[in-house]
Amino acid sequence: MNVIANTIDNGAIGYQRNDSCTFHPIDKLLQLHEEKIALYERMLKEKDDMMARLEVLVKGK
Known part of the structure; x- marks a missing residue:
């Protein structure tokens, strides 16, 4: 867990960074x-399966 501590030092605001x-x-x-x-490839395969x-169904009618 990263902790950022704000401190006041001579009117300046500082903080601790974790780079x-x-x-x-x-x-x-x-x-x-x-x-x-x-x-994307899985979606295309599902589309092709659905089209088949x-x-x-259309040929069966």
């Missing part, structure tokens, strides 16, 4: 991009 990340931002961005691509089922 150390527990993850690399570029790696996180790439991970999110890969998840987005996987979701609709074609079977």
